[in-house]
Amino acid sequence: MKRAQMIALGVACSLVCAAQAATDVQKRAAIDKGLEYLAQSQQADGRWVYSGGVEDTAATGAALLAFMEEGYGPGVNVVLGGADYGDVVGDGLAYLLGQAQPYTIGPQTYGNPDTNGNGIGVKFVPGGNSSRDTYVTGLALPAVARAEMMHPGSTVSTGPFAGQSYSTVIQDAVDYFAYGQNESGSARGGWRYSANSGDSDNSTTQWAPVGMFYGQAAGATVPQFVKNELGYWVDYIQYLGGTPGTGAYGSSGYNSPTYLNNESKTGGLLIEMAFADMAGVGSPYALDHPDVQAALAYLDRQWQSPANSTYNGNLGNPYAMWSIYKGLEATIGMDDLTYITNMRPFDATTMALDPGVTWNWLEDYHEFLVDTQNANGSWNGYAYWTGPLAAAWYINILQAPLFPPEAVPVPGALVLGGFGAAFVGWLRRRRTL
Numbered sequence: 001m002k003r004a005q006m007i008a009l010g011v012a013c014s015l016v017c018a019a020q021a022a023t024d025v026q027k028r029a030a031i032d033k034g035l036e037y038l039a040q041s042q043q044a045d046g047r048w049v050y051s052g053g054v055e056d057t058a059a060t061g062a063a064l065l066a067f068m069e070e071g072y073g074p075g076v077n078v079v080l081g082g083a084d085y086g087d088v089v090g091d092g093l094a095y096l097l098g099q100a101q102p103y104t105i106g107p108q109t110y111g112n113p114d115t116n117g118n119g120i121g122v123k124f125v126p127g128g129n130s131s132r133d134t135y136v137t138g139l140a141l142p143a144v145a146r147a148e149m150m151h152p153g154s155t156v157s158t159g160p161f162a163g164q165s166y167s168t169v170i171q172d173a174v175d176y177f178a179y180g181q182n183e184s185g186s187a188r189g190g191w192r193y194s195a196n197s198g199d200s201d202n203s204t205t206q207w208a209p210v211g212m213f214y215g216q217a218a219g220a221t222v223p224q225f226v227k228n229e230l231g232y233w234v235d236y237i238q239y240l241g242g243t244p245g246t247g248a249y250g251s252s253g254y255n256s257p258t259y260l261n262n263e264s265k266t267g268g269l270l271i272e273m274a275f276a277d278m279a280g281v282g283s284p285y286a287l288d289h290p291d292v293q294a295a296l297a298y299l300d301r302q303w304q305s306p307a308n309s310t311y312n313g314n315l316g317n318p319y320a321m322w323s324i325y326k327g328l329e330a331t332i333g334m335d336d337l338t339y340i341t342n343m344r345p346f347d348a349t350t351m352a353l354d355p356g357v358t359w360n361w362l363e364d365y366h367e368f369l370v371d372t373q374n375a376n377g378s379w380n381g382y383a384y385w386t387g388p389l390a391a392a393w394y395i396n397i398l399q400a401p402l403f404p405p406e407a408v409p410v411p412g413a414l415v416l417g418g419f420g421a422a423f424v425g426w427l428r429r430r431r432t433l
Contacts, residue, residue: 121176138207250294
């Protein structure tokens with residue numbers, strides 16, 4: 001980027017930021033420090049290390065999404081902290097797409113998942129069926145979809161799909177999820193670790209709708225039967241026993257309505273409700289639907305629960321917070337003051353709000369993340385959810401991008417340099433930081 005462009009954009013940002021309170025500056029700083037941490041921890045082959053196995057692909061997808069939600073794409077030529085963010089994203093996408101694998105698909109009981117007729121689905125785990133197929137593909141697909149939205153018409157340069165368009169890979173990944181949805185028994189409409197596994201769980205299931213939401217925004221077609229079928233799983237997995245408004249009422253179980261119910265799976269349930277059609281009705285779950293209301297009420301009761309037992313709790317559990325964030329944004333939005341009221345008390349002596357901003361669920365999340373970030377830009381995370389995966393999810397929450405994502409390219413991403421694209425991307429969000 002030319003020095004004159006950098007100065008002009010810097011002046012524009014300073015004029016806008018001057019009217020913002022300290023918390024906005026802190027959020028901006030936390031995002032920048034987090035991205036710098038991710039850039040410095042990227043490996044030479046473009047990936048981010050999570051476990052040294054296929055989970056690295058999932059971490060890479062999450063990290064890439066954090067960069068691209070700021071408007072940083074391949075070729076932006078922005079050097080921050082000694083790293084060119086254009087190269088960071090370009091190298092990461094090359095690694096990610098190098099992991100894409102073809103998977104043979106065909107007609108299923110309730111519909112044909114092969115929307116483009118090529119007989120191929122795409123997953124991002126090499127080899128045959130794996131216990132990580134749904135998780136990894138659900139985290140990889142959003143990054144590829146966001147890259148296509150930023151640079152429509154992109155072509156894959158490496159791996160099994162070299163020479164094919166991003167849009168083909170995205171559609172085939174959506175088709176893979178459509179093919180892999182379970183079709184019978186209590187598992188009907190959900191997903192588990194691999195395609196057509198015959199059983200479903202609601203920790204895994206959320207990743208298919210997450211991936212398809214992004215794929216759909218990038219122009220892919222989701223077969224209607226997939227949304228219809230998901231309604232059966234949503235109806236099954238939510239616990240609606242006992243006394244309404246107490247205990248686990250409204251929450252999501254794991255593979256049955258009463259087993260391992262917790263906050264993260266209930267966030268996932270809201271994501272699924274936003275994607276599904278109600279079983280046998282053919283229309284989406286609305287905010288005023290009693291099942292949606294019950295899920296929201298459960299999350300409100302559990303809001304201040306700290307991370308515990310790997311998957312349980314809210315604050316401090318990256319897996320739960322990211323899931324809950326997406327679920328709440330998809331149902332009540334970022335500015336809601338009605339459904340989540342059991343936040344941590346606002347303390348004016350240690351916390352600050354921007355003028356005109358009211359303390360709500362998203363502000364509580366943001367305050368927590370700013371307060372717990374490490375000096376090097378990372379977060380401690382919890383249990384399995386540490387390192388680059390925790391940082392990527394937490395950065396995404398701080399960025400507060402729209403979810404479900406908009407079906408339009410990022411404005412200015414092809415015209416402006418990195419700082420300009422990041423600035424435009426920052427201003428376009430539903431809530432201004």
